[in-house]
Structures are given as C-alpha cells and as structure tokens.
Amino acid sequence: MSRLRVGVVGTGFIAGRHLAALTASPDVAVVAVADPVRERAEAAAARCGARAHGDGLALLDTEELDAVWLCVPPFAHGPLEAAAVARGLPFFVEKPLALDLATAEAVAVEVARTGLPTAVGYHWRHLGVVQRAAETVPAGEVQLVTGSWLDRTPAAPWWVQRGGSGGQVVEQTTHVLDLARLLAGEVDLVSAAERPAGADGEVPTAAVALLHFASGAVGSVSSTRVLGWRHAVGLQVVTEGRVVELSERSLTDHSLRVVTADGEEVSRSDEDPVAAEDRAFVDVLLGRSAGVRVPYAEALRTHALACAADRAAREGTSVRPAS
Incomplete structure (x- = not known):
C-alpha cells in the first residue's frame, strides 16, 4: 500500500486531533511536525515518529511531502498557504482561513489558478x-x-x-x-x-x-x-x-x-468528525475519491x-x- 507522506504545522488542541487521526491511518506517514515552541514540536514529533521543526516554513522548505496540514492560529495564515502553493503541495487548513478576508482571497486565487487539492476544517x-x-x-x-x-x-x-x-x-x-x-x-x-x-x-x-x-x-x-x-x-x-x-x-x-x-x-x-474529514482528504489524495466536502473556495464563502x-x-x- 502506498503511504502518503504528510507534515503537520501546529501542535495545539485541534492539531493534536489531526495528528492522532493521521498517525492511526495505515496509509499515512506523518514525517514532520512544526511548532514555534520547539519543545512542543519535539514532543508531538516523538509521539508519531516524525522530525521536529521550529517553523512551518522551514518544514515546507526541507521536507519531501505529499501533503501538509496547516493547523495554526488565524494570525499565522497566509505565508504557509503561499509556500504550499508555490511547491505544488496539497494542503488541509483549519478554519478560520485567515484573520481577514483579503489574505484568504489571495490564497483562493492561487489555489484556483493551480488547481491544487485543498480541504478546510469545517468538520x-x-x-x-x-x-x-x-x-x-x-x-x-x-x-x-x-x-x-x-x-x-x-x-x-x-x-x-x-x-x-x-x-x-x-x-x-x-x-x-x-x-x-x-x-x-x-x-x-x-x-x-x-x-x-x-x-x-x-x-x-x-x-x-x-x-x-x-x-x-x-x-x-x-x-x-x-x-x-x-x-x-x-x-x-x-x-x-x-x-x-x-x-x-x-x-x-x-x-x-x-x-x-x-x-x-x-x-x-x-x-469523530476530525478523523472523518482527514480520511476524506487522504482518500482524495490517494485517488480513491473525487472531491472533498469543503474545498478552499467553499470555505471562503463562509x-x-x-x-x-x-x-x-x-x-x-x-x-x-x-x-
């Protein structure tokens, strides 16, 4: 079975739910975890046998991934999504999409231009x-x-x-x-x-x-x-x-x-709707399903x-x- 190599940016409560669901999936390998508090990144990475990073952009720069989960506070959105798009990397992003509308709209334009698979956590x-x-x-x-x-x-x-x-x-x-x-x-x-x-x-x-x-x-x-x-x-x-x-x-x-x-x-x-939304996106990325319920463009309307x-x-x- 082909295993999807994923990274997770963030180690808070909802990121922990995603990490648990992804780690429990036999067709997913969590290979990298990032958090600006290095100790939290190392603890989360140790639990799932991954490498730890102190910065999400560093994770995206150095890791070979098939997809990334962006589970960060509202103020941290924008640069991470832009980096994922620049690398052609499908991403799951937790709501809200950003602090403001303009940041999310800019990301949406690039997602639409590239046709990149995305999913958003309206679980x-x-x-x-x-x-x-x-x-x-x-x-x-x-x-x-x-x-x-x-x-x-x-x-x-x-x-x-x-x-x-x-x-x-x-x-x-x-x-x-x-x-x-x-x-x-x-x-x-x-x-x-x-x-x-x-x-x-x-x-x-x-x-x-x-x-x-x-x-x-x-x-x-x-x-x-x-x-x-x-x-x-x-x-x-x-x-x-x-x-x-x-x-x-x-x-x-x-x-x-x-x-x-x-x-x-x-x-x-x-x-567990978090596990369900993760499974749905993984199935899309592995070619088992045609689409997700909440792609980026749909989440942008909310x-x-x-x-x-x-x-x-x-x-x-x-x-x-x-x-």
Missing part, C-alpha cells in the same frame, strides 16, 4: 446528523434561522486579541455560520452589533448578527465568551410546521432534533460571511458578504 459537514439535517431541510423552504455560540473564553493568549484570533465570530462562530449557509443558502446582507471587550483583551464579550438570506429567510446568530462552560453551540432552522435543531456539546458529541406537531425525533452522534458579520458589528452598518 460539522462530515457528521451524519448534519447530512440528515441537510436532507430534511431544502434550502428554499427555510423561514427562520437562529444560531448561537455561548461559551467560555479560550485559554490561548492570542485568542483575546483581535489581531490574534480575529474575534469570536471569525474564530469560533464561523462553524455556526457555515451550518446556516449549508441549510439555508447564501446570505445577501448582514447587520450586527457587539458589546465592547472587557479588561482581558480586545475581543468583544458578546455579539449578534442579523442575516438576510437570498432565499428570503431571515436569521440571527449570537456569540458570547463570558461563561465558565460551553452552554449552547448550534443552530435551529424553522420551516413550515417543522423545527430542525443541531447542537454540539463537544467535538464528539452532537445531536439532531426534528420537531413537528406530531412529536420529536432525536438522533445523537459520537462520530469566511466572507464571518468577516462581514464582524465588520458590520465593528462599524455599526450593514454589509454584503463578498461573493
């Missing part, structure tokens, strides 16, 4: 419960969408700086916005408001976005980071006589609830929506997401 799309929800809710029938990301503040020091994470809407709530696009279609106009940041950083403590969908549906998505626990992460979609609700309690604990006048049906899932919601809140105006 909910790989869940069976999400696929069933999409089959249950034809986009043209949606009337109302309500979503939320009500949670604690992540511990990473860069996260509370807008120049580090891009803010909660861009860094976290983008998952909910991606679900909204999947189930209700594209958004034509966004209005938003935010509560100013507290003493711990620059990221607002709460925000809400009002969405006007091209289909005529309307919606709202709320975010807050002031809790000590994950309270509610998910989306509700209302059609004539039906409510479809998706929720996430943890990375491997999701549920689908469909409610009608006749009662409700609840489906729970303990699937990123554009998240950036529009963030801009609308900051400027107190309405914004049309870039198409």
Whole structure:
C-alpha cells in the first residue's frame, strides 16, 4: 500500500486531533511536525515518529511531502498557504482561513489558478446528523434561522486579541455560520452589533448578527465568551410546521432534533468528525475519491460571511458578504 507522506504545522488542541487521526491511518506517514515552541514540536514529533521543526516554513522548505496540514492560529495564515502553493503541495487548513478576508482571497486565487487539492476544517459537514439535517431541510423552504455560540473564553493568549484570533465570530462562530449557509443558502446582507471587550483583551464579550438570506429567510446568530462552560453551540432552522435543531456539546458529541406537531425525533452522534474529514482528504489524495466536502473556495464563502458579520458589528452598518 502506498503511504502518503504528510507534515503537520501546529501542535495545539485541534492539531493534536489531526495528528492522532493521521498517525492511526495505515496509509499515512506523518514525517514532520512544526511548532514555534520547539519543545512542543519535539514532543508531538516523538509521539508519531516524525522530525521536529521550529517553523512551518522551514518544514515546507526541507521536507519531501505529499501533503501538509496547516493547523495554526488565524494570525499565522497566509505565508504557509503561499509556500504550499508555490511547491505544488496539497494542503488541509483549519478554519478560520485567515484573520481577514483579503489574505484568504489571495490564497483562493492561487489555489484556483493551480488547481491544487485543498480541504478546510469545517468538520460539522462530515457528521451524519448534519447530512440528515441537510436532507430534511431544502434550502428554499427555510423561514427562520437562529444560531448561537455561548461559551467560555479560550485559554490561548492570542485568542483575546483581535489581531490574534480575529474575534469570536471569525474564530469560533464561523462553524455556526457555515451550518446556516449549508441549510439555508447564501446570505445577501448582514447587520450586527457587539458589546465592547472587557479588561482581558480586545475581543468583544458578546455579539449578534442579523442575516438576510437570498432565499428570503431571515436569521440571527449570537456569540458570547463570558461563561465558565460551553452552554449552547448550534443552530435551529424553522420551516413550515417543522423545527430542525443541531447542537454540539463537544467535538464528539452532537445531536439532531426534528420537531413537528406530531412529536420529536432525536438522533445523537459520537462520530469523530476530525478523523472523518482527514480520511476524506487522504482518500482524495490517494485517488480513491473525487472531491472533498469543503474545498478552499467553499470555505471562503463562509469566511466572507464571518468577516462581514464582524465588520458590520465593528462599524455599526450593514454589509454584503463578498461573493
């Protein structure tokens, strides 16, 4: 069996999930790991029998790879993707695509020009419960969408700086916005408001976005980071006589609830969507599958929506997401 030689840039929580999934795959060899904290790179590399690098660009410059996984904070995107494209190296990239829209748009242009295989970590799309929800809710029938990301503040020091994470809407709530696009279609106009940041950083403590969908549906998505626990992460979609609700309690604990006048049906899932999205991309790269669910161009539409919601809140105006 041919083994795919891959590198992984980043060793944080989500990078660790990717490393575990890739290392467990018999047709993948993780040969290199990079992190600016050298000790973390060495520890992660030791666990999977790989070489350690203190810099992602150094990894890309020196390693012979078939693909690379870019699992870095929002502020680190751009140069890594550009280096991968320059080397003709397929890449998986974690969301969000960048701090801003312009950086992601520039990468998208080069990906489209080269036709390079890519995948992006909007992992909910790989869940069976999400696929069933999409089959249950034809986009043209949606009337109302309500979503939320009500949670604690992540511990990473860069996260509370807008120049580090891009803010909660861009860094976290983008998952909910991606679900909204999947189930209700594209958004034509966004209005938003935010509560100013507290003493711990620059990221607002709460925000809400009002969405006007091209289909005529309307919606709202709320975010807050002031809790000590994950309270509610998910989306509700209302059609004539039906409510479809998706929720996430943890990375491997999701549920689908469909409610009608006749009662409700609840489906729970303990699937690992990170392992599923990794497997899907590996299969594409090995020629076993034709395409991925979230290539870079598709993820850019969600990123554009998240950036529009963030801009609308900051400027107190309405914004049309870039198409």
